[in-house]
Amino acid sequence: MSIPGDDDGPLDDALDERVARWTTRSSRTVYDNPWIEVSHREVRAPTGRDGIYGMVHFKNRAVGVVPLDDEGHTWLVGQWRYPLDAWSWEIPEGGAPAGEATLDCARRELAEETGLTASRWSPLLKLHTSNSVTDELGVVYLARGLTPGTPAPDDTERLVVRRVSLDEAVAMVLDGRITDSLAMTGLMKAQLLRLRGELPV
Secondary structure, three states, X not given: OOOOOOOOOOHHHOOOOOOOOOEEEEEEEEEEOOOEEEEEEEEEOOOOOEEEEEEEEEOEEEEEEEEOOOOOEEEEEEEEEOOOOEEXXXXXXXXXXXXXXXXXXXXXXXXXXXXXXXXXXXXXXXXXXXXXXXXXXXEEEEEEEEEOOOOOOOOOOOOEEEEEEHHHHHHHHHOOOOOOHHHHHHHHHHHHHHHOOOOOO
């Protein structure tokens, strides 16, 4: 069986009439709160086989920020994550509800969690966090031209904020101390762009 994109054409041209799609036969909400909606779906797979799908719809978009100063340092935020029941080192992150621009969310989260403001912003990447079960979209920005200030975290957050070199943050990704998807992808892309001389200034 041919895989889309495995011929001589570019991968971007893979989505043509050869690609079968999933079909939703029915859908009902089984759980709903201000942040997520869980639905049970009767589906037909691209192979034609009928089945079921549980889907988690995120009402907010996940937004992360890689702040980077002129000395090559970034800021990490540590907190205890309830779903994992574990400590997590991350970049400054938050959620952008419908109607809020992701860049506005990035500015807010950076200031709230680290106290920093930035004069220059560049988009780093978009990602889907777990596309087998959820439609969650993540967006990461690079923040430059940093000015320190006073953090103002949410009343549910007890955060530890550390300034580390980008090299050290990448080392934390590589040795498993950082496992958060926005942090891993954002830090690694920033490092790659820096090594290629393509990092926005």
